[in-house]
Amino acid sequence: MNANELKSHVAKQVKSSWSQFQSHHPHLAKAMDEMILTNHIAESLADDPGFQDAIAHAQMVGTLASVLRDWIGKAIDQVIQVRVSLD
Amino acid sequence: MRIAVVSVKAAGVRWCWGDWVKHPLTLPLIAPALLLFTGCQVYVQPQVELIEHSRKGMTMISQSLDAQRKSIEEFQRHQRRAIDDAFDTDVRAQSSLDADWVIDHRTAYATAIDALNDSRHQQQLSNQQDQRTLAAVELALKKLEWLVTLPAGRQP
Numbered sequence: 011m012n013a014n015e016l017k018s019h020v021a022k023q024v025k026s027s028w029s030q031f032q033s034h035h036p037h038l039a040k041a042m043d044e045m046i047l048t049n050h051i052a053e054s055l056a057d058d059p060g061f062q063d064a065i066a067h068a069q070m071v072g073t074l075a076s077v078l079r080d081w082i083g084k085a086i087d088q089v090i091q092v093r094v095s096l097d
Numbered sequence: 098m099r100i101a102v103v104s105v106k107a108a109g110v111r112w113c114w115g116d117w118v119k120h121p122l123t124l125p126l127i128a129p130a131l132l133l134f135t136g137c138q139v140y141v142q143p144q145v146e147l148i149e150h151s152r153k154g155m156t157m158i159s160q161s162l163d164a165q166r167k168s169i170e171e172f173q174r175h176q177r178r179a180i181d182d183a184f185d186t187d188v189r190a191q192s193s194l195d196a197d198w199v200i201d202h203r204t205a206y207a208t209a210i211d212a213l214n215d216s217r218h219q220q221q222l223s224n225q226q227d228q229r230t231l232a233a234v235e236l237a238l239k240k241l242e243w244l245v246t247l248p249a250g251r252q253p
Contacts, residue, residue, distance in 0.1 A: 031205070035201070035202055035205060036187065036190075037182075037184075037186040038187050038206060038209070039205075040183060041179045041180045041183035041184075041209065042180065042183075042205065042208075042209045042212075046212045046213075047212070050208060050211065088204070089205060090201070090204075090208075091201045091205075
C-alpha cells in the first residue's frame with residue numbers, strides 16, 4: 011500500500027469522525043482542518059512498524075479492509091476523542 | 098625551399114609532408130587540436146559573459162526562495178496563533194468544564210501543534226537542500242569559469 015492510498019483511507023475515516031468532533035470543539039476543528047489531521051495520522055501510521063506488519067499480514071490473508079479500519083480508527087480516537095455528549 | 102620528406106610506408110604508398118597538409122582530413126583533425134592548445138580568444142569572452150548571466154540567474158532564484166521561505170514562516174506563525182486562539186475560544190464557550198472534554202480538547206490541540214511542527218521541520222529540511230543545491234551550482238560555475246579562461250591565460 012503506498013502513501014497516497016493510505017492517506018485516502020485515513021481521509022475517509024477522519025471525515026466520518028470529524029462532524030462529531032466539530033460539534034464538541036467547533037473553533038479548534040476549524041483551526042485544525044481535516045487535512046492537517048489526515049496527513050498527521052497517515053504519516054504516523056506509515057512510520058509504525060506494527061502497522062506495516064499488520065498490513066503485510068492482512069494483504070496475505072485477505073483481511074486488509076478490516077485491519078485498516080481498526081488501525082485508522084484507533085489512530086483517530088487517540089487524536090480526536092469525543093467522550094462527552096452535548097447537553 | 099627544401100621540404101622535409103617524411104615517408105610512411107602504408108600499403109606500399111610513400112607519403113611526404115606536402116601530402117599530409119593537402120589531405121582533406123588534415124584540417125578537420127588538426128584545427129581543433131590547434132585551437133585547444135593555442136586558445137581561441139574570440140570565444141572566451143562570450144563564454145565568460147554566459148557564466149556571469151547564469152550566476153545572476155542563480156542570485157535571482159536564491160532571492161525568490163528566500164522570499165518564499167519568509168512567506169511560509171509567516172503563514173505558519175499565523176496558523177499557530179489561530180490554533181491557540183481556537184483552543185481558548187472553545188474553552189471559554191463551555192458553560193462548565195468537564196474533565197473528559199478538557200482532555201479531549203488538549204489531545205486534539207497537541208496533535209495540531211505536532212502536525213504544525215512536522216510541517217515546519219519539513220520546510221526547514223527543504224530550505225537546507227535548496228541552499229546546498231545553490232552552493233553546488235555556484236561551485237560548478239566557478240570551475241567552469243576557470244576552465245574557460247585557462248587556454249587564454251586570462252584571469253576571470
